[in-house]
Amino acid sequence: MVEQVRSYLEQHQDRFVKELTEFLKIPSVSADSTLNSETRRGAEFVLKQLEDAGIESQIIETAGHPIVYGAWKKAEGKPTVLVYGHYDVQPPDPLDQWITPPFEPDIRDGHIYARGATDDKGQMYTHIKSVEAWMKTHGELPVNVIFVIEGEEEVGSDNLDRFLEENKDLVASDIAVISDTSQYAPGIPAITYGLRGILACEVIVQGPSQDLHSGVFGGAVMNPGNGLAKMIAALHDDEGRVRIPGFYDGVIELQPEERAQFAALPFDEAKFMSDLGVNAVSGEADFSTLERRWARPTCDVNGMISGYTGEGPKTIVPAESRVKISCRLVPGQDPVALTKALEQYLRAQLPTGLTMEFVDFHGCNALVFDFNSPYMSAAKTAIEQSFGAAPVMIREGGSIPVVETFQTVVGVETLLLGWGQNTDNLHSPNERFALEAFRQGTLASALLWHELAGVTV
């Protein structure tokens, strides 16, 4: 069975690249309302591809850009897989830094260069082509498949959550699959089984009602710049640990197996430092750089401002100071409770003579999936057979909110299967996707349907 699919994919690979090229020519920039008709063309392209593959599909209107929904559910007794992706792309600016225009796909060095090549048109497209291969060779799929391809991922997915909430029957499934992350490195495919959560806020500290002359008043009123600095400084101890009370309560620590897996990954710390332009790594004591990035909670200043910031001196006591703070969270930490704890802690540090306002930007939970689940095992096998190397099990330091939505609304875990590379210029000029990764990803997807069919539901 699988051999026929392999052959089909090989025979049609050139056509797939041509079709992807047509897809990438569509400037479906969701943030640019002057391109709304092009963004809709992106949805229509996906619809036609799904239908051509033999998946009954439709365009579902939202308050913003439409969602493309398709479903094939004739594999009785088999798992149902929810495939998520997005057809919208980031704005292409700055245009002058593109070697070839962002919406005129160019193939060179074994890569296809265009906006959306990897994020997410190229990666998402692998799943449509793998379904096509099964349908054209067998007239059916080994598992049930539901496609939800949205057009607002790059602008916050405002309408996706409501669609999922209101259509739980349409998206009822056993496992979700998303290809919108990366391999660990070239030649090292990866499955991302954990994501950090986040909380974010802004703190406004008010001193005098207006900026004061630092000669006339300095020393007699609390300076909100100095005061805020004391508050921020109190967020960490000298070992880089966060001092918010209760911050580490309930944190699910890394398992020895995970630490061993991370430690076994090739990681060039000198290159990491030189790429970032820092002269040292830093962070919580007793953890490696990968552990700090993927699996330890943080508390970062995102921005701050106070008083006079123009050229030269201006000797004032500022009226106020502001800081934006975000904490990356790990499993076991509750963003709502910790936001409250952060606010209380900062209020406790607030120096006499200042008042404080706290703005909650809301957050999301961290997620870690069992990397030994049957679904994970199926994905490992499919990837190893296609890429020729077993995937490493990694985490990501950022958040992918839809993954939490799938867990809380749909009740499923997600397989995060990235075919691209971190170096593919996501959100930057000269975005690209390796044709070999496109081929391997499509095959891995086709094999995944086969492997998932063996999972008992």
Added chain:
Amino acid sequence: MVEQVRSYLEQHQDRFVKELTEFLKIPSVSADSTLNSETRRGAEFVLKQLEDAGIESQIIETAGHPIVYGAWKKAEGKPTVLVYGHYDVQPPDPLDQWITPPFEPDIRDGHIYARGATDDKGQMYTHIKSVEAWMKTHGELPVNVIFVIEGEEEVGSDNLDRFLEENKDLVASDIAVISDTSQYAPGIPAITYGLRGILACEVIVQGPSQDLHSGVFGGAVMNPGNGLAKMIAALHDDEGRVRIPGFYDGVIELQPEERAQFAALPFDEAKFMSDLGVNAVSGEADFSTLERRWARPTCDVNGMISGYTGEGPKTIVPAESRVKISCRLVPGQDPVALTKALEQYLRAQLPTGLTMEFVDFHGCNALVFDFNSPYMSAAKTAIEQSFGAAPVMIREGGSIPVVETFQTVVGVETLLLGWGQNTDNLHSPNERFALEAFRQGTLASALLWHELAGVTV
């Protein structure tokens, strides 16, 4: 002798107000180059008034606005008094907040309202009129008098220092007099015998070479926002004392007599707080608010900026952070040495993984004059006889750089005799000067020449 001068001043007071009105009509805004010809008219007005008073005078060109210089030196064996003032004014913006236009002087509530009314045209003018009164009634002055009236005080006095350096013979004198400060409060005339010094700098702390995604990198690199906050927080201990090593070495402490004088001054702390909009005063332990403002050194953030400061969240690790810091200094503190000490201390606090740049904005020394000197006694007598109350001896928290220049270049102390009030809207809309203060100031000035004549030089 003095009675004739008193009578002259009374008889001519109305004319003085009319002349001052004409002076205030001239928009001599030194910062506005489109008004350069008006600023020059301001100089010419002063020149004519000095000449009409019988003082040989001239306009001295500089690289910027001219200096008006006048001298009468026929009081052999008597002290020579250097009178400093400025004919330039602050810009009048915001214009829409003026009840009557800034350059159309209006008399109401016993005050003359116009830009420059108190700062410094009205106050400076008292010394010209007092000289006129002596010359018209006696044909001579009790002391030698030199006038240096500049036109760049509101833009940094760039050319005054050079003039003084290059013309030491022209300005050789025994004591300087400046009326560009304020009384302590209505009905409480004051002599300012001390000024704080200052040092100022900017500190730039660099982390990664560009802003980083706080999810991907947060926790693994030192955040320059958090790092700078730690450095700023380290500047003070919990009792509000500055922790820069050596900061308090050599500080000349307040004498018990001074503390008693300050404590005896009426000071409504509740009103002070409510005027500034703060819910508490704050500062170095064991000192009163007036002591903190006038006679204790400080270390204030003037401004700071890092990362994202727009609306809403943006979860980055900023590439850099910046802070502007100024320290107000008191006698015994060396701004040059302490700037070095501040830089060294901040470098010692710099967290691993960050680099730091330090920009020195330069500073000036604090000054305190003997408030029991013969010159001070002469001024006290003159003020008490004119204002009907003995002046209180106060300090100012700010700096008046020309006072340090007079000390270092000319070698004289300065009598800071303010006739106006803090509430006269200096540098703000509806600047004003009480006509009674104008009258009392002119008489005090006339009496001062008489009293200074008794000082042995």
